[in-house]
Amino acid sequence: MTATADNVPAEQRSRRDRREVQAVKSDRAKDEARLGWLLAGPAFVIMLAVTAYPIAQAVFDSLFSYRLTAPDERSFIFLDNYILLFSDWVFWSAFLVTLFITVVTVAIELVLGFALAMVMHRALKRIRGPLRTAILVPYAIITVVAAFAWYFMFDINSGFINKWFSWVPGISAELDWFANTGTALTVIMAAEIWKTTPFIALLLLAGLAQVPDELLEAARVDGATRWQLLRRVIIPNMKAAIMVAVLFRALDAFRIFDSVFIMTYGDAGTEVLALLAYRQSISRLEIGLGSAVSVVLFACVLLMCFIAVKMFKVDLASGTDTGGAQGGGEK
Amino acid sequence: MSHTAKSRLGWIIVTAVVLIYSLFPVAAIFATSFKTPGDLGNQTFWPTSWTWENYEMIFVGDAQGLFLSALRNSIGITLIATFIAVVLATLCAYAIARLNFPGKRLILGGALAVSIFPVISVVTPLFNLWRTIGLYDTWLGLIIPYLSLTLPISIWTLSAFFRQIPWDLEQAAQVDGATQWQAFRKAIVPLAAPGVFTTAILAFFIAWNDFVYGISLTSTEAARPVPAALAFFTGASQFEEPTGAISAAAIVVTIPVVVLVLLFQRRIVSGLTQGAVKG
Numbered sequence: 001m002t003a004t005a006d007n008v009p010a011e012q013r014s015r016r017d018r019r020e021v022q023a024v025k026s027d028r029a030k031d032e033a034r035l036g037w038l039l040a041g042p043a044f045v046i047m048l049a050v051t052a053y054p055i056a057q058a059v060f061d062s063l064f065s066y067r068l069t070a071p072d073e074r075s076f077i078f079l080d081n082y083i084l085l086f087s088d089w090v091f092w093s094a095f096l097v098t099l100f101i102t103v104v105t106v107a108i109e110l111v112l113g114f115a116l117a118m119v120m121h122r123a124l125k126r127i128r129g130p131l132r133t134a135i136l137v138p139y140a141i142i143t144v145v146a147a148f149a150w151y152f153m154f155d156i157n158s159g160f161i162n163k164w165f166s167w168v169p170g171i172s173a174e175l176d177w178f179a180n181t182g183t184a185l186t187v188i189m190a191a192e193i194w195k196t197t198p199f200i201a202l203l204l205l206a207g208l209a210q211v212p213d214e215l216l217e218a219a220r221v222d223g224a225t226r227w228q229l230l231r232r233v234i235i236p237n238m239k240a241a242i243m244v245a246v247l248f249r250a251l252d253a254f255r256i257f258d259s260v261f262i263m264t265y266g267d268a269g270t271e272v273l274a275l276l277a278y279r280q281s282i283s284r285l286e287i288g289l290g291s292a293v294s295v296v297l298f299a300c301v302l303l304m305c306f307i308a309v310k311m312f313k314v315d316l317a318s319g320t321d322t323g324g325a326q327g328g329g330e331k
Numbered sequence: 332m333s334h335t336a337k338s339r340l341g342w343i344i345v346t347a348v349v350l351i352y353s354l355f356p357v358a359a360i361f362a363t364s365f366k367t368p369g370d371l372g373n374q375t376f377w378p379t380s381w382t383w384e385n386y387e388m389i390f391v392g393d394a395q396g397l398f399l400s401a402l403r404n405s406i407g408i409t410l411i412a413t414f415i416a417v418v419l420a421t422l423c424a425y426a427i428a429r430l431n432f433p434g435k436r437l438i439l440g441g442a443l444a445v446s447i448f449p450v451i452s453v454v455t456p457l458f459n460l461w462r463t464i465g466l467y468d469t470w471l472g473l474i475i476p477y478l479s480l481t482l483p484i485s486i487w488t489l490s491a492f493f494r495q496i497p498w499d500l501e502q503a504a505q506v507d508g509a510t511q512w513q514a515f516r517k518a519i520v521p522l523a524a525p526g527v528f529t530t531a532i533l534a535f536f537i538a539w540n541d542f543v544y545g546i547s548l549t550s551t552e553a554a555r556p557v558p559a560a561l562a563f564f565t566g567a568s569q570f571e572e573p574t575g576a577i578s579a580a581a582i583v584v585t586i587p588v589v590v591l592v593l594l595f596q597r598r599i600v601s602g603l604t605q606g607a608v609k610g
Contacts, residue, residue, distance in 0.1 A: 029431070036432030043423040043482055044438050047445045050479035054453035054460075061456065068459070119345055127346050133596040134353040140588045140599075141357065142540050144558040145581040149360040158363065158574050163374040173374075194356060199603070206604035248447075255449045258542045262562060274451040274543075281455040282547050294452040301449055 055298060061291040068285035081292035091276065091293070098272045101185065102253040105192050106246060112193065113200030113245070120201070121208045135198040143195060147262035150191035154178070181269035188259050188270060196252070200245045207241025208234070247308045251301055273297045357585065364578035371574050385579035394564065394576045400552035401560035405584065408470050408556060409538040412477035416538075417531045419478075420485030421523075427486075428493035439490070446483035450543045453479075458547055468549045473556070476544045481534035488533060491605040492526030529602035532591055539588070557584045 062081055066074045085091045120131050138146065154161050154177040165171045177183040211234055219233050235242070257274040264270045266279070277297060281290025359376065364385050366378040373379070389398040427435055457476060458467070466472035496519065504514035545559030555563075561580055564573040592599065 032430050033432035036426040036430040037434065039426035039430075040423040040432075040434075040438050043419040043486060044441060046419065046475075046478050047441060047482050050457075050476055051445050051448050051453055054456035055448070057456035057460070058452060061459075116349065119349060123346075124342065127342065129596065131346060131349055132600055133592055134350050136592045136596055136599055137353050137357060137589060140536050140592050141585055142542075142558050142581075142588070144542050144561055145360070145585055146356065148561065148577055148581055149356040152363055152574055152578065153356065153359050155572075155574075157572065158371045158374070160359075160374050160376050164376075191356075194352075198353075202600055202603050251447045255451065257451060258558075261542070261546075274449065277451045277455070278543070278547065282458060287455060287459060290455050294449070294455055297449050298452040301447060305447060 055295075058291040058294050058298075061287050062289075062295050064288045066286075066288035068287055074288075077288075081289050082296075084289065085292055085296065090271070091296075093269065094271045094273050094276045097185070097270060098254060098256065098274075101189055101192070101256055101272065102250055105189050105196070105253050106250050108189075108193050109197045109200050109249060110242070110246060112197045113204055116197065116201035117204035117208055120205050135201060138195050139198040139202075141195065143258040144262055146195045147191055147259040150187055150194070150259075151178075151263045154187050178264050179268055184264050184268045184270050188256075188263055191259050191263075192253065192256065196249060200249055203241055203245040203248075204238070207238035207245075210241070211237040243308070243312055247305070250308075251304060254301060254304065255297070273300070360578050360581055363574065364582045366575060366578075368575065371572075385575035386583075388576050389580050389583070394573075394580075396552065397560055397564065398557075398576075398580050401555055401557045402583070404470070404552075404554055405539065405556040405558075408473050408477065408554070409535060411470070412474045412481055412538045413531055413534045415474070416478055416481035416485050416534050417527060420482055420489050420530065420534075421527055423486050424489030424493050427490045428496075429498060439487070442483040442486045445479055446487075448479070450476075450480070454543055454547045457544075461548055468551055468554050470554055472548050473541075473544055473554055476548065477538045477541060480537050480541060484537065485530045485534050488530045488602050488605055489526055492530070492602075493523065496522045525598065526602075529595070529598040532595060532599055533602050535591070536588065539584075 063076060063078055064074050065077045065080070116135060120128060120135075123131055153159050156162065156174075156176045156178075159177075161177075162171060162173050162175055166173065175183070177187050215233055215237065216229065219229055224232065255274055256272050257278070260266060260270055260272050260275050261278075266272070266275045273293065274297060277290050277293035279290075280286045280293055284290075362377050363371070365381045365383075367380060367382045367384060370378045370380070388394050423438065426432070427438065453476075461467040461472050466475070498519070500518040500522075501514045504518045505511060509517065540558070541556065542558045542562075545556045546562060549555040549559060557580065561577055564577050564580070
């Protein structure tokens with residue numbers, strides 16, 4: 001950077017000169033800071049305005065008994081909404097279902113995604129392109145469209161799954177997948193896994209590319225088996241990529257909404273937290289209670305982040321930070 | 332690596348499995364969209380006779396009012412939100428990559444925090460506020476919250492892209508006698524453009540995909556986008572499921588996504604992995 005380059009000859013100048021240079025430098029730094037915020041500010045302010053303000057409002061609203069149909073009867077009830085929530089089985093059921101979906105989908109996606117990443121990593125150049133194109137389709141397709149696609153496949157009237165798999169014990173033409181919790185959640189999770197595994201696979205693929213070839217070669221020369229290679233060399237070397245992928249997906253899975261809304265609308269014991277919040281506030285206009293659910297959901301997401309960063313030392317900003325340090329040094 | 336017939340066969344199988352995995356559900360809804368009402372109940376994969384009936388229904392038939400307005404809303408709102416996000420994020424990422432100023436980490440951290448925000452948590456207050464100030468059920472009422480979805484990933488992806496640009500080229504061009512503007516346009520823009528373009532595609536996918544804002548902040552054809560409208564489709568009669576019409580509409584909104592993926596898969600992959608993990 002020019003400012004630091006100026007500094008070296010300045011050292012040999014007289015004290016007065018140096019002071020002048022410093023004044024120029026700090027002026028320049030100030031100009032740079034001003035320009036920086038001028039360019040970056042609008043994006044930053046809009047992001048905050050659309051999220052920080054509403055979440056503060058939600059926390060505030062959650063302390064009131066507030067129904068939009070009767071706005072005049074709004075009254076401050078402090079934590080009563082939360083007490084009501086925590087003593088209601090409906091909430092705990094939604095919470096547990098959400099947690100269950102998150103754990104199961106992320107675990108399966110991690111294994112599947114790893115397999116996909118390995119396939120793409122080792123594929124010949126010629127088929128790598130088509131493979132990537134294919135797996136980007138689930139990633140990019142609208143979640144609602146994916147949900148409908150899966151719904152129609154399993155639907156008792158129009159679906160072909162019952163007919164195709166009628167030889168499997170438990171599956172028959174009369175099986176209504178969306179009538180009970182276990183089968184309904186299976187289809188919902190299958191749709192989620194199908195749609196989001198490609199994202200994990202791509203992140204893991206980037207991680208795989210960072211495993212040094214020399215290490216692999218050395219291990220191979222030492223006679224390591226494939227399984228040992230995977231356990232001892234590959235996985236430890238891409239731990240950061242795995243952690244980031246798991247955290248991002250877990251946070252995303254915990255907010256599941258679209259698929260459940262389309263397939264069951266929360267019936268058959270498939271209610272999730274986001275849908276519960278939606279039904280309370282947007283459908284029933286119970287702003288107070290709905291906001292309380294929203295705040296709990298938000299708190300859960302924050303907690304997951306906190307646990308990941310503190311306990312598993314996931315450095316979410318690592319990529320950009322080291323990049324920043326390097327970039328700053330180069331200039 | 333030697334390519335024996337056996338490993339070749341192995342790769343053909345693996346490729347086939349991945350292709351089936353990725354495309355099967357899409358193929359299923361594609362096939363459904365060409366079924367006649369009679370076929371919809373007979374539990375087969377392919378239609379027994381192919382028909383355009385469902386597409387006619389959404390483009391010129393009964394579902395036209397619902398679908399065409401939703402399509403117009405989706406295209407308009409998504410494109411505007413993408414454009415604004417990319418312009419703002421380009422300025423922001425340029426500052427982060429090139430300038431030294433306090434608060435850089437705050438901005439990147441803020442973008443990260445916003446990207447993990449549960450949309451449903453902010454939708455209730457927005458719903459309430461939009462009704463008060465008249466933004467409920469308007470294009471602007473969706474464009475603003477869409478920025479909270481598209482800005483964070485745009486800022487991260489573009490910052491990563493911009494860091495890799497050799498900015499010294501600009502000075503080199505100036506030394507060679509180019510004016511500052513010429514240097515920027517001839518040396519920097521061609522290098523930055525692919526990153527900006529890739530970011531625009533990613534932002535488009537995200538805005539195009541939105542459902543929560545779409546169903547919560549709209550109530551009529553004035554602003555309701557396609558994903559939300561799909562949830563409100565009804566059959567020709569009360570006892571008929573609108574399976575055919577929904578499938579046709581779903582295929583129509585999947586076409587732009589598939590086209591973008593086919594044309595730009597390499598860029599999309601590099602954009603995705605750069606934003607999240609530095610690859």
